[in-house]
Amino acid sequence: MVRRIVIVGGGSAGWLTAGLIAADHQGSSLHITLIESPDIAPIGVGEGTWPSMRDTLRRIGVSESDFFRECDASFKQGSRFNRWVTGADNDYYFHPFVLPQGYDEVNLPEQWLAQHPDIPFADLVSYQPHLCVNGRAPKQVVTPEFSSVANYGYHLDAGKFGVFLRKHCLEKLGVHYVPDNVAGVASHDNGDIAALHTQAHGALEGDLFIDCTGMQSLLLGKHYQVPFLSQKHVLYNDTALAVQVPYPDDNYPIASQTSSTAQSAGWIWDIGLPTRRGVGHVYSSAHIGGEQAEAELRRYISDTGGPQDIPPPRKLSFNPGYRERFWHRNCVAIGLSAGFIEPLEASALALAEMSAAMVSDELPATRAAMDIVAARFNEAFTYRWERVIDFLKLHYVLSQRRDSDYWRDNTASVPERLGDLLTLWRHRAPSRNDFNRIEEVFPWASYQYVLYGMGFRSEFTNPQPRQAALADGYFREAAELTHKMLGGLPDNRTLINHIKRHGLQKI
């Protein structure tokens, strides 16, 4: 029987996994232990989430108001991509979280090109880019915890998030905490892990071991030697420089979206928290050196209202890729130990949430059932990692920028499946037929936002003019909702200040 779960790692992935499994199985005989090294700090970046995090936090049982207060959190309503298409100052588009109005009923891209080709696609079909441009919050003070008026995820302080989850897991969910270093693995004859040797707490036995040890992938990578599939030939970014940037004053507006501004050999993320911005340059070290990358980061910060004299940025290196399989014998990897590509579109925490949820939902009752669950898990997540790569690469291959080797090289390496899709999309829009799994990582509407945001134009060879009136109705609906929401939604800082003082109503 599977009764004892041992999680190694106390970063966001470890605590999210512990929280989800413990909350879902409260009252059962499951015993959950989390071992965290007191010597190795969590990575401390990873500040943008998807709307899925709302479900995850609700499921774990935390209060959203406490989360805002303790994690320096703000609202994220999508991403804004600056200078990705041509590199010009006025070049930008949105990938909002809200799906286009009527996207399931009408071929919006065709009618967009027929009726309003001069308006950016996302601005025509969704109210959310307008909320972002105007810095509006996605809900009102009376909207209960985790509910929304406009779909949203979060920006958060990664360090504070881990502490917040740990407190909840220990105080409310009965997770057993062992602050110690794992120094060795004891195996059963069949190769399963029997116990982990810790420096101060001896051997900790378990039935299922969850590797959340970050990039070192202690159990799946180092112990089991499951091969790592590097994706550097497709997505070149392998280094990041991260800094925290103060606001000029306490009332400075908090952005409603993650901004991603393309550079000569990478891009800069800009995430607005209530007390500071988190800014970082992620780039390809094969295309530029650290000094130039830092100079571009400093220039960006001073151009966007930050101080000239920021402290030296923190440098993080990573090899983009993922493991050949994620669940091997009685060990499953979640978080950076399973893989990491790059932070564009912030898919890492979302994959960790999906992985933890699947482990919890499918928790095998016995060792005999575990191999079946593991095979399904591996199939599901291999598919998901491949889709993440396709979707991220979509942002690069469509760029018209040719101002550096980085941008020129990026159009020369297109994954086969993405190449096939681009061939199809020359004459039709991305549709549900392209992405038909129940839990796709990115819905086909996201592909439409990025494809058309990046300047791609499908030539519809079988036009459906009868849809014109229906589409016009949805375009008007998006415009009316924009007007209504701009009139009724507070700005981000006003709502966040309210939450900090009074909290949100519980559901």
Ligand SMILES: Cc1cc2nc3c(=O)[nH]c(=O)nc-3n(C[C@H](O)[C@H](O)[C@H](O)COP(=O)(O)OP(=O)(O)OC[C@H]3O[C@@H](n4cnc5c(N)ncnc54)[C@H](O)[C@@H]3O)c2cc1C
């Ligand atoms: C530059 C950058 C930007 C990112 N931005 C985003 C973003 O915007 N959105 C997003 O979703 N994700 C982002 N990510 C990814 C995100 O940071 C991670 O997915 C997330 O923080 C989870 O990390 P983790 O818990 O897997 O690993 P870590 O935070 O590295 O935690 C590893 C844990 O393992 C423990 N450990 C290691 N070895 C041992 C041992 N021997 N014994 C005991 N314990 C051990 C450590 O103590 C630590 O607690 C970003 C990543 C990078 C590199």
